Amino acid sequence: MQKRGKRQVRVILFLMGILIIWNACIPQEQKEVNPEMQAFEAFFTANGDSVSIAPRKVRTQALQKMQEIKDSLVRYNYLIVASKTCMMSSDMDSARLLIQQIEDFTERQPFSPQLADLQSDCFNMKGNVYARTGHMDSAEVYFRKAYELRMHGTKIEVVPDILMNLADATNRLGKLDVGAAWYRRALLLCDSLNITSTKKPPIYYGLAQIYVALRDFEQCDYYYNLAARSYEDMLPFEKHFYLNNRGTSYYYRGDYETAIDYFRKVTDLVEGYPDMVFELNLGWLNLGDCFLQVDEPDSAAKYINKCQPFFEKTGIITALYYIDTQKIELALIQKDLPKAWRILSESIISPDIDPDMVNIRNKYLQQYYEETEDYRKAYFYLKENNRMDDSIRNERVEMRTADLALRYQQDSTVMAQKVFIREKENEVLELRQMETLWIALTTITLLVVVFVYLYSKKKRALLLAQNRRTVSSLRLENIRNRLSPHFIFNVLNQEMAGRKAEEKQELSSLVKLMRRNLELAEQLCVTLAEELDFVKTYIDLERRSLGITFHPMIEIGEGVNPEQVQLPSMLIQIPVENAVKHALKEKEGERNLWIIIARQANGISIQIRDNGGGYRPNSRNRGTGTGMKVIMQTIQILNMKNKETIDVAIHNVSLSNGEIGCEVTFLLPDKYDYRIK
Template sequence: MWVAVVLSGCICKSNDGKTFEMQEFDSFFAAHVDSVATAPRWMRTQSLQRMKKAKDSLVQYNYLSVVLKTCLATSDIDSAQLLIRQIENFADRQPFSHRLADLQSECFNMKGNIYSRKGYIDSAAVCFRNAYELRLQGTKLEAIPDILINLADANNHLGRLDMGAFWYRKALLICDSLNMPSDKKFPIYYGLAQGYMTLRDYEQCDYYSELAAKNYDDMLPDEKHFYLNNRGNSYYYRSDYITAIRYFRKVVDLAQDYPDMRWGLNLSYLNLSDCFLQRNETDSAAKYLELCQPFFQEIGSTTALYYIDTQKIELALQRKDFAGARQLLMRSKTSPEIDPDMIHIRNKYLQQFHEETGNYKQAYNYLKENNRLDDSIRNERVRLRTADLTLRYQQDSTLMAHKVLLQKQENEVLVLRQTRLVTLAIAVVAFLIAVFLYFYNKKKHDLLLAKNRRTVSTLRLENIRNRLSPHFIFNVLNQEVVSRKEEEKQELTSLVKLMRRNLELAEQLCVTLDEELDFVQTYLNLECRSLGPDFHPNISIGEDVHPGQVRLPSMMIQIPVENSVKHALRGKGGECNLWIAVNRQKSAICIKITDNGGGYRPDSRHRGTGTGMKVVMQTIQILNMKNKEAIDATVHNVTLPNGEMGCEVTFLLPDKYDYSI
């Protein structure tokens, strides 16, 4: 498994970091998606900066799609159209991939939003349908409900309210299948409310509006605008203009806090002007018309401009300005995209105009036309309600059949899982008991073994020291008795110091190099008198060695030095040399004790019992059992530069050595 992880990591790195860059984009967008609506200009700047740093072209154009979203949020339609063409040109040159399908879907969704704002609802519906089909081939299925909401809204504007409700319910079903939280469903609720408002089914409209209102605090600014605008429209169609004005003014208050919500602000002005017209408050109506008209002329929204002209005609009629009304009627044109409800309102005003000007024949024609539209709209609403009920029944029946089948399969799977779970639980419990007993016995055995080893090691070290201390003291005292003729204060002081230090070292497992060399120097000072002027001891320490920080087993240098003096140099004719050299070798300290006493000879009568070196070797052996890196000790004869034969004892001490037992 670890090999697979390493290989997969190598593959990701060998792919020029493309996967990592795409994951970085996904993390960035998920963390700041709300900023598209709340801080679009900041989001645009961040996306452009990251786009320049990205090496993968697909990642670059994903950042560009975020810039496209921010242009729509600030109603910068011209820039948005330019970005859409750039993304489409890039996508046409690329081979198919799931991430490319996500990018193309995003592009079509934004393109549909632009068509919708300009009043080209047929084109918008086609773009939303393409966005939905491409998203099904992509990786981000959680974006499908938002696209279906746009598609349903476009169908509502086209008068296909049954299909609008169908797509809204499909979006709701996908939200449930993806286990999306309830706060992601409120756009569907107020979309369904809008559809039932158009069907004048105000009971269903209020039901879904209340469901959406539960998540009002979680809505983004543009979502709050959509919700409040629909609520205002629903009361407008009920002729409750006071309540409608209250909701539209809430939209104005909301939009004024977000300078980039120009579309929502001006749409609210347009709705407020109509409400005031219905209440014959011409001054307020004229004020709001003057506020919103420049914006809709700037973006070229045919539907909004037609609506503005219609309200201006009514405004002129209420002010008895028949000449102004006639001028507006002459220059105003009806576009195929205009909603039948707006045509109906326009015809009502035309009928009123001709009645006021005495052209009763033309007024009668508009009256008949409006009656025909009334019947047509009424019949269409009946048909759409019937179609909606049929689609709801089909969806509910299909969903119920699926639920029954799924419940049956879930029950079968549940029984199988329970059987397997019980079997697995028994096996796991048995395995855990066996593992527990194994490790318990192993731990108990290891603890007992460690305790025995500590006991044995302690006894061995105590035994070694008990053998060493008397042996050393008697050697020194014997030598002093033989060699000294009269008591000398300095010599007695050195002897006392040597005996006291020997007793202290016998109680310690390890000492510093500084302490050990001080003890050796005291011993050598005593031996210098008996060996005479021909004895030349030499102690050298490397510059990179710090004696106070180096630790070693106690008496590790003293015992080889004592052996050299006693068995090699004492009684030797000529110069007697003893060298003690301490140097660093990489991560270890090298200690060498060398003499010119003729070398180690097993058959020599001066070779001694070997007790001292045996103590050193046993101590090292016990300590090495606890360490990964061992102390290395060697004893061998060497040929000196002057041709003499000598004995050399070498110790190699690792830096990280543990002296605890």
């Protein structure tokens, strides 16, 4: 990550160098300042802030100025300003029309840095239109084009604004690590080019929003607090973004009262600016969801009905999707399941929906299908949300690592100072007296000796603890089904209530198998009686699918007391399950399974044998090997602290009838300690 950050600095400095050289090579007559462009720059400087505060007024002035200009390039710069005002007043059709006119003009012109600036503005506006209407894939494409063109233009100081738009688009597509990288690049540019610090607060609350998505609220608050320091200096639309996003962070924490306070501040803010219609309706939309969460359906319905006409008129897909999601939950609260189904069947579906919104919708859909007793679909949406949560957790590790690597690479001046200080420190170290050096070396040597002693003393205990965690992880991986066991048992018990006696027995065995499976997965060792009871239950359930040709046999020799013999949990069950699933299920003819337990001179011998054709490494049915990995890892840990070890052998055997089978043999010593301290 550090190398990548350094490459970014070099690329930026390289591009700046190219611009300087290019400028030096331009003939003097081409460097003459265009008075009309100068007038435009003065106009934009005077009215830039008013684009968001009084967009209609600025639009009128820009269109008037445009009629007075002879230079076509300058004329279309005024048209860019007009398109921005259309965006601010939520007049999306007019914004699209103006952007298309600008795009048609730029395609006919020869390249120049000034044209690159105009094209960059055009693509940036086009990306904003797509982002506002919920087409984030297209928004990302045009923001990236705007960024690349701006790097060939004359106004590199506006690049951070484009990078913020690009970061926001990638965030809403769920690519949080990419979004964070764009925000970091924006900060790096601000510091490297000495750009005014007023551009940093939007970057800070953009980074905060990434940590909201990652549910890392400590880092989220850190960046929001950095942004809050400049709140009074923010423009109205920047204040809106800050308040809205911070309210969203409290929504995802479950602190709905605080979220409501922030969203009320949003509506209070934008009500003073008549052209901020989109921002006002967005505040109402968020308030509607918060009131659903605090069980105030009447208030929720009021805000949903207030904002729905606006979003239907503007065709903003993500907002309409969010409204449908809230209406589904509102119908569920009102116990109106037919209405919930009608909304669900008529709902807008788009591939560009924000993952967080999909997560909220999935939660409500799970609730709907639970209430309609369609547990299969309820289970599907529960799995989908768990999958999304796992993805976020994996990205959280990446993000924290990237944050540590990039945090101190943002200010090139600070980095240069650190290098200078380190060089001076090295010079001082070289001038130190030899006596001080020997004292330091002696101290280090003593510390190393103490460290080695302590490390050697605890190495065995640490290794055992690490291996035990590995076993626990493998066990959970082997039995985890991503669904609450209580939920499964409740569903199966409901199914048993309406079944016949013989069917109840099979379901009862399945419930018993699942409960026992969960219990054994949490125990390192069990008695032979408990293990065999679990194996018998499993075999009984498999009899139906294997048919009358399946002949299991369990033989316990003399001198073996199942209640007193201990062994690692699932030691027998996993080889038995492997034999059934990977050898016997698809075998034709007689299917035999032998479990032979006998006493030997120095312990207990356990053999699991089948006639399934033997172990074949290249077989398509050979499985993943996770189960046997659990057994071997468990035995390895236990053997490390026992003088006499458990022996394991797996090999193919020739049977008396000429068939080939696979045999797994375990030898358990009599005096064996199954405890891990």
